[in-house]
Structures are given as structure tokens and as C-alpha cells.
Amino acid sequence: MTTLLEKSDRSRDVSQPLEKLNPDETLKANSNQLRGTIAEGLVAELTAAVPGDDIKLMKFHGIYQQDNRDIRDERRRQRLEPAFDFMVRVRLPGGVLTSAQWLKLDELGRAYGGETLRLTTRQTFQFHGVLKRNLRPLMQGMRDVGLDSRAACGDDSRGVMCSVHPQLSALHAQVYAMAKAASDHAIPKTGAYREIWYEEEPEPRNQATPEEPLYGRSYMPRKFKIGFVLPPFNDIDIYAQDLGFIAIAPRGKLEGFNVVIGGGMGRTDQAPETYPRLASLIGFVAVDKVTAVIDATMMVQRDFGDRADRMHARFKYTIDDKGLDAIKAGIEARQGFTFEEPREAIFTSNGDQYGWQRGEDELEHYTLFIENGRVINHEGRPLMDALRAIAKIHHGTFRVTPNQNLIIADVAPKARPAIEKLLDAHGLGSSNALSGLRLNSMACVSMPTCGLAMAESERYLPNLLTKMEAILSAQGLIDEPITIRMTGCPNGCSRPYIAEVALTGRAPGKYNLYFGGGFHGQRLNKMYLENVGEDVILDAFEKLAVHFARERQPDERFGDFAIRAGYVAEVKEGRHFND
Amino acid sequence: MSVFEFPATALTAEQWQQVNALAQSLRPGQALWLSGYFAGLDRGVRGVIADADYIPAPQGATAAGTPDAGGAVQGLTILYGSETGNSATLARILADRVRECGLQPVVSDMADYKTRKLKDEQTLIVITSTHGEGDAPQSAMAFFEFLASRKAPKLAGMKYAVLALGDSTYERYCEAGKQIDKRLAELGATQIEARVDCDVDYDEPAAAWIAAMVEKITPAASSGASVVGSARVSIETSAAPAAAVFDKRRPFSATVIDNFVLTGRGSSKETRHIELSLEESGLTFEPGDALGVIPHNDPALVEALLGALSLNADAPITLKDRATTLGAALATDFEITLATPRLIDHWAKLSGSAELERLKGEGEAEARTAFLRGHHVVDVVRRFPVCGLDAQNVIAGLRPLQPRLYSIASSQAVAADEVHLTISTVRYDLNGEPRSGVASGYFADRAEPDTTVPVYVQANPHFRMADDDTPIIMIGAGTGVAPYRAFLQERETRGASGKSWLFFGERNFRSDFLYQTEWQGFLKDGVLSRMNVAFSRDSASKTYVQHKLREQARDVYAWLEEGAHIYVCGDAANLAPDVHATLSALIQQESGRGRAAADEYLGTLQREHRYQLDVY
Numbered sequence A: 001m002t003t004l005l006e007k008s009d010r011s012r013d014v015s016q017p018l019e020k021l022n023p024d025e026t027l028k029a030n031s032n033q034l035r036g037t038i039a040e041g042l043v044a045e046l047t048a049a050v051p052g053d054d055i056k057l058m059k060f061h062g063i064y065q066q067d068n069r070d071i072r073d074e075r076r077r078q079r080l081e082p083a084f085d086f087m088v089r090v091r092l093p094g095g096v097l098t099s100a101q102w103l104k105l106d107e108l109g110r111a112y113g114g115e116t117l118r119l120t121t122r123q124t125f126q127f128h129g130v131l132k133r134n135l136r137p138l139m140q141g142m143r144d145v146g147l148d149s150r151a152a153c154g155d156d157s158r159g160v161m162c163s164v165h166p167q168l169s170a171l172h173a174q175v176y177a178m179a180k181a182a183s184d185h186a187i188p189k190t191g192a193y194r195e196i197w198y199e200e201e202p203e204p205r206n207q208a209t210p211e212e213p214l215y216g217r218s219y220m221p222r223k224f225k226i227g228f229v230l231p232p233f234n235d236i237d238i239y240a241q242d243l244g245f246i247a248i249a250p251r252g253k254l255e256g257f258n259v260v261i262g263g264g265m266g267r268t269d270q271a272p273e274t275y276p277r278l279a280s281l282i283g284f285v286a287v288d289k290v291t292a293v294i295d296a297t298m299m300v301q302r303d304f305g306d307r308a309d310r311m312h313a314r315f316k317y318t319i320d321d322k323g324l325d326a327i328k329a330g331i332e333a334r335q336g337f338t339f340e341e342p343r344e345a346i347f348t349s350n351g352d353q354y355g356w357q358r359g360e361d362e363l364e365h366y367t368l369f370i371e372n373g374r375v376i377n378h379e380g381r382p383l384m385d386a387l388r389a390i391a392k393i394h395h396g397t398f399r400v401t402p403n404q405n406l407i408i409a410d411v412a413p414k415a416r417p418a419i420e421k422l423l424d425a426h427g428l429g430s431s432n433a434l435s436g437l438r439l440n441s442m443a444c445v446s447m448p449t450c451g452l453a454m455a456e457s458e459r460y461l462p463n464l465l466t467k468m469e470a471i472l473s474a475q476g477l478i479d480e481p482i483t484i485r486m487t488g489c490p491n492g493c494s495r496p497y498i499a500e501v502a503l504t505g506r507a508p509g510k511y512n513l514y515f516g517g518g519f520h521g522q523r524l525n526k527m528y529l530e531n532v533g534e535d536v537i538l539d540a541f542e543k544l545a546v547h548f549a550r551e552r553q554p555d556e557r558f559g560d561f562a563i564r565a566g567y568v569a570e571v572k573e574g575r576h577f578n579d
Numbered sequence B: 001m002s003v004f005e006f007p008a009t010a011l012t013a014e015q016w017q018q019v020n021a022l023a024q025s026l027r028p029g030q031a032l033w034l035s036g037y038f039a040g041l042d043r044g045v046r047g048v049i050a051d052a053d054y055i056p057a058p059q060g061a062t063a064a065g066t067p068d069a070g071g072a073v074q075g076l077t078i079l080y081g082s083e084t085g086n087s088a089t090l091a092r093i094l095a096d097r098v099r100e101c102g103l104q105p106v107v108s109d110m111a112d113y114k115t116r117k118l119k120d121e122q123t124l125i126v127i128t129s130t131h132g133e134g135d136a137p138q139s140a141m142a143f144f145e146f147l148a149s150r151k152a153p154k155l156a157g158m159k160y161a162v163l164a165l166g167d168s169t170y171e172r173y174c175e176a177g178k179q180i181d182k183r184l185a186e187l188g189a190t191q192i193e194a195r196v197d198c199d200v201d202y203d204e205p206a207a208a209w210i211a212a213m214v215e216k217i218t219p220a221a222s223s224g225a226s227v228v229g230s231a232r233v234s235i236e237t238s239a240a241p242a243a244a245v246f247d248k249r250r251p252f253s254a255t256v257i258d259n260f261v262l263t264g265r266g267s268s269k270e271t272r273h274i275e276l277s278l279e280e281s282g283l284t285f286e287p288g289d290a291l292g293v294i295p296h297n298d299p300a301l302v303e304a305l306l307g308a309l310s311l312n313a314d315a316p317i318t319l320k321d322r323a324t325t326l327g328a329a330l331a332t333d334f335e336i337t338l339a340t341p342r343l344i345d346h347w348a349k350l351s352g353s354a355e356l357e358r359l360k361g362e363g364e365a366e367a368r369t370a371f372l373r374g375h376h377v378v379d380v381v382r383r384f385p386v387c388g389l390d391a392q393n394v395i396a397g398l399r400p401l402q403p404r405l406y407s408i409a410s411s412q413a414v415a416a417d418e419v420h421l422t423i424s425t426v427r428y429d430l431n432g433e434p435r436s437g438v439a440s441g442y443f444a445d446r447a448e449p450d451t452t453v454p455v456y457v458q459a460n461p462h463f464r465m466a467d468d469d470t471p472i473i474m475i476g477a478g479t480g481v482a483p484y485r486a487f488l489q490e491r492e493t494r495g496a497s498g499k500s501w502l503f504f505g506e507r508n509f510r511s512d513f514l515y516q517t518e519w520q521g522f523l524k525d526g527v528l529s530r531m532n533v534a535f536s537r538d539s540a541s542k543t544y545v546q547h548k549l550r551e552q553a554r555d556v557y558a559w560l561e562e563g564a565h566i567y568v569c570g571d572a573a574n575l576a577p578d579v580h581a582t583l584s585a586l587i588q589q590e591s592g593r594g595r596a597a598a599d600e601y602l603g604t605l606q607r608e609h610r611y612q613l614d615v616y
């Protein structure tokens, strides 16, 4: 089949010889389907790290080599190599797990992960500080409860997201099942994972058939992110996904999905050719067509994505380069049917609904605010212990929300008091009694583990919020829901570019300040101040807050006001984010 | 004088003439002084203790001016066992003295002594120290074993005398000297001078013994008094080379240029890297040598002790060579942490305590050790208070502050004016108080950069790097890696072609991998060919270096067969014996031969100086 795409400029995609592409392409192609020399690297006894190229291959297995940046210099002076260890990201489609799985992750986190777990913005868990020698025990421990870390990172289909919508129980169950199926379907099939981490014998394979039907030897040009959302809550930020499915379920009956493509946050400072982009709506498909859409869309990106420049390799750039129509046509050609007209879908917010909610099936769901997703025993507030205690008596499930929070889900009404007692007993009774700003805040991990961090994020936002809250109370805005997101670098892991207020790190103590994002994730924000410190940030925030308190219209959102009042211009398309 | 009539090694005819000319003009005493002076010069030039008799065989050369066996007219042999050089120095002084009286002694290190010569000896003078826990010095082990064994010849008709060096803080005081004395008698030799056991302040007893010795074996010598006199002089003149170079008695005050902790956060230990400047000292050393550090006591501890004694810091006292104050003496001249049996005796007298009296008894060795472990000087004073003490009387119970030795961790080929040390801080609680080691505590708590520390070089001829093209296997745990850093720095600058293999052990990989990035660098550049590590506290099954050694049995044996030299450095109590046992086991395994054969194999390595230890 030849479409516009085949006729387009093919000089940078998979059709080209490896030497004309980014070195990572050669690495992938020659990795023997992600095996590389990982197994050998694990036993090298003179370093806590693994040899060069394997670091990149291990990402496809959900593992990142990192080092504790707080003590990098100190150790260099001490003639010690950096404190190398590993971050392991669990694959947990839709963020749903059982109590048994929770207890295992808790156990592994205490044994190998520095007695903490980290809930992520894509609804899963990360272990930090895992030593090389503990990787296999950790991976095998996860296996024992049916979990793995396949494709949690790497140039492949990443963790598939799904709304946690507490009330629509049946619909959630149905769509969550599709999200899980999508993840299982779209991840790499190589036996490398089992061989390396479970130390299993390679399975006999018919050498003729490729080990990776979808990915071949070169996998994707870059990470590829899929998500399913249940209106009216846009908790997963559907417009930040490479491929998004918006459930259309009038009167709770699922008819199909609006399909959006080409979302992404990542950008680079001083590189205007890089920009965040909100996904574009291309049509509607019936429920039974979802897998076909996923395959076709990933094939288009696989075949036409830029493999020469990784900074320009995400699907969003492929779309803007080739044109939305060409891409849509390419997808339709591959899936063998066309998209229907999109249906109407209305979103009201991209945050979580805290506290107890009752589902239509009479089961109850408790959404607990967990600041920046950090599950740890705080002084006087032993959060990790509390959740372990709850998991021991809880017969329902847990759901990690896309806002780094946690839902204790499917609680039978009679089981509710016991859980409430445990929350109180661990000082968590009033965890949700916080400002509207804090309840709608997110920060990425950043220092000390993230190798790309330029400024603090998770460790800093809480203090900054306290100062902002003082400003808001003075204006009677303390309960006003305002989305604020911080990252330690422009990569955008907490999806900052769709928040009403955002801060992305430039250097220690220095951030870009953005205003004007859409409250339910429908609009990008715009930079208001570049590379500024706390005082300037607080002054600017106060100026806007005071102004907002005085002149907002009924129900006007903070982000909308920032545009109407002229603080920043509205960004209609990602391409113009840097204008 | 006959002594000059044969050419010494390495002297040109022209030099020889000059020496001869000078020799003719000498008065008694001057020759001795010159011997020391030249020795010092030589050390200055070469950085090894110059007494050729102190250089083991492989380095070649018998003593300049010292005839080997053949020349030994009266069959007088001075045999020493020494680990840190004291006995060697005394042996040299004794030799000089008897030479001065016209005799031609053979001076030999037990390490190099051909035991088959023993049965022909007529007069054998032994000077030996004790190490380990009542053991002979490492390098003398083989000799002691031979002597103790059934192979030892009957020695009827042989005359002998023994000077024993030791340290009365150790329960088995001067044990090696006592043993050899007893054994020589058993073998039928006749003692010509009573054995003297010298404590760490051995100058006077040693000088007196030497003088007496000289008198015994050289009837010709002049009257006792003057001998003793010149004998004492002789000990001090052995320091005369200080005119040319710094040594133990004239330490160089080195400036601290760097001092930081090598062990990372969360370590169960504190091990430091110390860099000292030797600028302008003219001090030189070789890889394998140690640095002697003369520490000062912690001022706070001096205060505490004075308090317990209720005496003033400025109370005047006199030491053997000068007048000073109690405060100063406690700070710089005496051990005020570790107590000694001597203190027990002394304090028993002063305090009249029955408990202390009891501890003095012969059969009380164990009780004494236990008591001393639990009571350092200040604890004794507190527990058995004595009022109206007189300052002079206090110090009579103390032993002189001893220098501490540290294996040098740097090569002058890389940093000519620096010496690097790897020091693990000794800290512990005693009687509810935190205590720390005198020297290591000083480095940890008070040796700021720019402060100065008195130091001297302590040659270690029994721990010498093999030739550049010889493979070396280096085994060390903890601070035991220090000398290997020097070895590899040296091999790197020399572009040595020989293979090298390092076995290192400590507690935790994360925090205790001493000099990790440097080893990684050496490996990358091929200066180090292989490295294996064992971290005992990272896994339930405690792995130590010897386990790694065993894992690599085949290759280790292959290296040995290729002629590799093997080095062991660090803990004497466990590491050394465990490694030795493991070596023996792996040699049995790989050679398919028995225990005896394996031990013989190791014995040969030792005799050929291919298996060397630096343990403490």
C-alpha cells in the first residue's frame, strides 16, 4: 500500500542503513533482541555499574542505572566511584494491583529499595537505589506476584495508563481490562527478560520467525505512550499521550473511543525546534478495533519516525513533519478501516477526587493524597507502614492514580471502618485536608537520583507550596483548586506544560515559570519568566493571585484568567509554544 | 689494619685509596663515628638503611668492609632477627665495635643465614626482637623453625650470647630471645654472657650489654668503664648519620598536605588517606618501606590524667637527657593510654593495693592481660588513687611513647617530595568513655593540613617489589593495600612489563573499597592485570580474600609456577595465617601433591624471597 507517507522524505527513518542513523539504532539492531552483555555485566565485581552500552539496553527491561548525585563529588574525592545503583520501574497497566502484590512490593522496597516506594505520574511504582547484586532477587520477587518491569522504559510501548474513575465501576473494569491487554500486546516479546532476570533457559524458537513480530530488530525510534481515559475526568492527561483512547460511554455503556495521537511534553531549553504538544483528535473507533488501531499507529511511527535525531524522534514530531492527514491516512491504510467522526466528550478536570467515593456497585473507594507519590515512613506519619497494614486486611484492590496518589479501591462498606481506623492510627486521618493548590500539585523525582535533573523538584516543591499557600490564604484562595507542577528539567515528567502554574528546572534554585495551562489538560501553558529564583517566582505568583482574587469572573479558572488578564498569550498548538 | 686489605664491593681503586689514606689517620672512636656517618650518607643517597649487612641476599652484596664467612678469622658471627630495624641497627653497632677492636665478625640477617653453617660457628651472638604474639620476626621465622626442629645440629663447643628486644606491654615479653637462648643451650652451646631483655627504651641496656660483649670476646679491648662509655656513645653515634639524614632519633617534621576519609558514608570504619610533605628532608624510600610516625598524646587526655593524678602540668621533672615538666612529658614522651605490667608493679607499690599486688604474680599472666585490656593508664590512676604523688615518681611507671609505623602508600617515582599513608582510625569505648589510638586518633582528630608530624623512614628489606618483568600477586585486606598503591605507582612510572594481580578485602563494597577509582584506572591502563575483591559484610556468607584466592586456585598456581612473587599485607592475627593455609591448600590441589610438599613449596618461596609478608 502506498500512501502519502511512503512518498514522503524517508532519509531519516528505518528504511535507511544503520550508519546513517543515530548510534542507538545500531546498538538496538546488534543487541540480539535486547540481550547485549547484560548478564555478564551483572557479575563484574570491581564496579557497581554495568558496562557502557548495556545501560541503554537495560532500559527496555525497565531498569535505569543511576547514582546518588548528592554524594558524587564527595565520593570522587574519596577515590570511590559514584554510588551507582539502579532504578527499577514496575509495569502496572492502569495502576491497578492487589493487596498481595502491594505487600510484595512493600517487602522488596524495604529489602532492596531504601525502604521507600515511589508512585509515578504514569500510575506505577519505582524502586530506587537497588544494588546490582539485588536486581535479580527483586525481579524474581515481582515475578512471584505476577508483576514485571518489561518495557517500563526504552524505545517501546511504555506503561499503559487508564483512568481510575471511582464511581463508574463497571466501565472502569471494562476499560482497565483493555488497557492491560493493550500493554501485554504491545510490549517486546523477546525472551531476553526471562533469560537474564529469571535465569531461564532460552526457549527453542523457529529462527525463521522474528522474535519481535511488531518491533523487528530496531524497536521504536523512541518511547511510545498509550492511555485510556474515562470522561469527565482527564486524570491521565489524555492529550499528553502518543496514542490516547477517550472512552465514549453514554449512560455508562461503552460504545467505543475517540482516538487522539501525537501528545508529548518533552522539550529542551534553548532548542525551539523541540516543544510539548497536545494530542490531536483523529476520529472514533468501536471497542473491537482498538488493538488494530494500536498496531497500525505504532507501525506508522516505527516506519516513519526520525531515527537520526533522538530529540526529534517522538511521534509528535513525525506528525508535524508529515502532516496530521498523511499520518491518519497511513494509520487507516494499515488498520484496514477508516476512523468514524469523533463523538462528543467533555472533561472537567485532570485532578483526583479525594476521600471516600461510592461506586455504582456499592463498593467504596478511598483516594489518599500522597505528596509527590513518595511512599515512606515520615516522622510521626508512617505512611509505608500504614499501607502495609491496610494491605494485610484489604480484600479489594489498590489503584495508583496518574497524579501520584493512591486509591484504596473496592472496599465493602462493612470493611471501611477498619481501614479508617488504620489510617487514623498511622496519623493519616487528615492527609487530604490540604490546600486546593497542594491537592493539585505534582513534582517529578529529580534529585538525587535522576541523571538529567538540573534543579530540585520532589524535595523542593512541598516547601515552595507552603510559601505559596500563605499568599493564597491572604487572598481567600486557599481552597481554590489550582494545578501546579514542577520538574527538575525540561523533560516534563510531571506533565508541567499542561498545568495552570508550572516550574521547570534550569539550574540549582533556578526555574522557568509558566502560566495559563488548561485546568482539565486541554491547553498548554506558556513561559512567563525564564530562569528565575524563588523570590521572583513568589512575587510573580502573588501578583497573579492578587489580581485573580480581585478580578476573576465566576468559576473562572486560574489558568484561563492568566490568559484573559494578559499575563501570557494562549498557546493554540505545540509548534507555537516557543513563539 | 687488615680490615682494609681486601676491596669492598662497588668501590673503585681510586675511592679505595682515599678510604685507605683516611683509615691510616684515624684515632679509636673516629672510625666508628665514620661508619655511622657513611651509613647515613648512603641512606641519604639510596634510601635504604645502608648497612650492607642489613640488605638481604637477593639485593646482593655482603657488607662493605665486612668479610663473608671465609674472612671470619675467629669465627665470630653476629646474627640478628629484626622486623622494624632495631635489632639490625644494634647488630651493626656491635659489629663496628668489635671491628674497631680488630676482629672480623660476619654479620648476618637470620633471613639470609645459611643454616648449614651453624654447626661450624665458634662464637654466635644473637640479637633478636619479638613480634606478633611472642613470635620471631617474620623474616627470621624460617631460622627459628630450623633451630627448633630435629634438623638442628648439636652445638657443643659453640659459644653464644643473646640480646633480646621486646616490648613489656606484650604478655610474652622478649619471647623470641628467650626461646633462642633456651634452645642454643639445649643444643649444647655455652652462654658467654647473660641474656638481657630490652624493653622499647633499649638504648642503655643494649649499650651496656654490647660493651660487656665486646669485653668478653676481645680481651684486648680497653678498660670496662671506657668501653661502657664508648658503648653508650656508640648507640648515640648511630644517630650521627642524622647529620646527613633524618632518622628515628632525629625525626623530620613533615607537613600534612592532605588528610581525608577514604571510607564512604555509612561505613563501619574510618580509614584515612594522609599526605605528608618531605620537601627539603632528603628522605628517600622504596616501595614496601614504612614510615615511622612519632605521635603526641591527645591534650585532652593529658588534662584528664593530670586531673586524676591531681598534679599540675608545670610540675618539674627530669628525663634521662633533660629537664622538663610533667605536662610536656605526658604529652610527648610517654604512653598514657595503654598500661603495662610495669605500671601494675609500680602502682601496686604506690597505692599498696592488694588487687594490683595479686596481679603481679607469675601465674597471673591471663588476669594481667585482662586487667590491662580493661584499664588504661588513666583508669588505673582513677581506680587506685594515690594522694600526695610526686611527679617524677609517676613517670617512673610509664613507658616511653613509641613511634607508630605505617606502610607507605606512595612511590617517590610519582611524588618525590611526598609520602602517603593509609590509616585506619582506632576508636573504642572503655569504661564508658570514647577512646582513640594515639597516632591514628591524632591523624583523625588533630592533623589539620599545615600541621607538622615528626617522621622517619623505616626500611623494610623483607617486603621488596620484584623486578619489573616478574609477575606479582598482591594480597591485602583493609589498610593492607597501602604498599600495593606504592608498588603500582612505581611499576607504572617504570613502565614495568610484569603482570600484576591484586586481591583486596574489606567489609562493604559501597563504602570500604579503598582507592577504588585508582585501581580501576590501573586496570584500564594495564598497570594492574587482574583484581579480585572480597567484601565480608555484603552477603550472609562472609567472603574474605582467601576465599577469592581459592576460587582462582588454578591461575594463582600457574602464576607461581611462572615465577610470580606473592605479597601479603595487613592483619597479622587472621589474614596472614588464613592466606598461608589457603595457599598451601591450593598448591596441594593444583600440584596434586601432599601437605608436606606444599609447605615445602611455600618454604622455598619464602627462602627465595618470593613470598613476603608485611603484617601487623
Ligand code: SRM
Binding pocket: A064, A066, A087, A089, A119, A120, A121, A122, A123, A124, A125, A126, A152, A158, A159, A225, A240, A263, A264, A265, A266, A267, A314, A373, A404, A443, A444, A445, A446, A449, A450, A451, A452, A491, A492, A493, A494, A495
Ligand atoms: C518517575 C517519573 C516522574 C515521576 O515523578 O513520576 C519519570 C522519571 C524519569 N523520566 Fe520521565 N518520568 C515519568 C513520566 C514522564 C512523563 C509523563 C507521562 O508520560 O505522562 C513524561 C512526559 C510525557 C512525554 O513522554 O513526553 C516524561 C518525559 C521524560 C523524558 C522526555 C521525553 C521526550 O520526549 O523528550 C525523559 C528523557 C528522555 O526520554 O530522553 C524522561 C526520563 C526520565 C528518567 C528515566 C530520567 C532518565 O532518563 O535518566 C526519570 C527517572 C528519574 C528517577 O530517578 O526516578 N522522561 N516522563 C514518571 C514515570 C512514569 C512511568 O511510570 O512510566
Ligand SMILES: Cc1cc2nc3c(=O)[nH]c(=O)nc-3n(C[C@H](O)[C@H](O)[C@H](O)COP(=O)(O)OP(=O)(O)OC[C@H]3O[C@@H](n4cnc5c(N)ncnc54)[C@H](O)[C@@H]3O)c2cc1C
Binding pocket: B290, B295, B337, B338, B373, B374, B404, B405, B406, B407, B408, B422, B423, B424, B425, B426, B427, B428, B429, B430, B436, B437, B438, B439, B440, B441, B479, B480, B482, B614, B615, B616
Ligand atoms: C610494619 C607495620 C606497618 C603498619 N602499617 C599500617 C598501615 O599502613 N595503616 C594502619 O592503619 N596501621 C598500620 N600499622 C599499625 C600502626 O602502626 C598502629 O599500630 C595503629 O595505627 C594503631 O596505633 P595508634 O597509636 O593509633 O593506636 P594505639 O594508641 O597504639 O592503640 C592501639 C591499642 O589500643 C588498644 N585497644 C584497641 N581497641 C581496644 C578496645 N576495644 N578496648 C581496649 N583497648 C583497645 C589495643 O591495645 C591496641 O593495641 C602498621 C604496623 C606495623 C608494625
Ligand SMILES: Cc1cc2nc3c(=O)[nH]c(=O)nc-3n(C[C@H](O)[C@H](O)[C@H](O)COP(=O)(O)O)c2cc1C
Binding pocket: B081, B082, B083, B084, B085, B086, B087, B088, B128, B129, B130, B131, B132, B133, B134, B135, B137, B165, B166, B167, B168, B170, B171, B172, B173, B174, B175, B200, B615, B616
Ligand atoms: C606488631 C608487633 C608485635 C610485637 N609483639 C611483641 C611481643 O609479642 N612481645 C614483645 O616482647 N615485643 C613485641 N613487639 C615489640 C618489638 O619486639 C620491639 O618493638 C622491638 O624493638 C622491635 O625490634 P626490631 O625493630 O628489631 O624488630 C612487637 C612489635 C610489633 C610492631
Ligand code: SF4
Binding pocket: A444, A445, A446, A447, A450, A451, A452, A453, A454, A457, A487, A488, A489, A490, A491, A492, A493, A494
Ligand atoms: S523531569 Fe527531568 S529531572 Fe524530573 S524526573 Fe524527568 S528527567 Fe528527571
